Amino acid sequence: MRGRILSALLLPALLIGAFAPGVSGQGGGSYTKEQVARGEFLAAIGGCHHCHTPKVFGPKGPEPDMARMLSGAPAGAKVPPVPTGVISPTGWGALTTADLTTWAGPWGISFASNLTPDRTTGMGNWTEASFIRSMRTG
Numbered sequence: 001m002r003g004r005i006l007s008a009l010l011l012p013a014l015l016i017g018a019f020a021p022g023v024s025g026q027g028g029g030s031y032t033k034e035q036v037a038r039g040e041f042l043a044a045i046g047g048c049h050h051c052h053t054p055k056v057f058g059p060k061g062p063e064p065d066m067a068r069m070l071s072g073a074p075a076g077a078k079v080p081p082v083p084t085g086v087i088s089p090t091g092w093g094a095l096t097t098a099d100l101t102t103w104a105g106p107w108g109i110s111f112a113s114n115l116t117p118d119r120t121t122g123m124g125n126w127t128e129a130s131f132i133r134s135m136r137t138g
Contacts, residue, residue: 043070051112054099062100072114073101075121079109 031039043049052070055062068074079097082104086092094105101112116122123131 048115051101052115054101056099065099070115071122073097073111074099077102082109 049064053064056065114122117124
């Protein structure tokens, strides 16, 4: 089950490994305009931006900060301590930071991963085989 959930969430990231035609992505591959468009479509309908794109507050509330598209939880951000007793079976089930990329709940703290093709902090060094293995085994 966990592998299927991860597949649904991360597959679009593999497909948008390049943001322009002919740009090398994970594993040194190159992508056509159609492949990039398909990846952008899958990332949009898969809801990848909901968790992996930091939010900024606009006139109507939180909105994706597309300047940091799919970059995940900011590495240098300070995470405030979770208030004692707030998360409980009869209270709140989860809390999040203002940019909506870090969540705390009964499971502990979760940080949204960087899904960009950056070779240092993102998925840029992943091969197709390592991506598939990750999707199948979690």
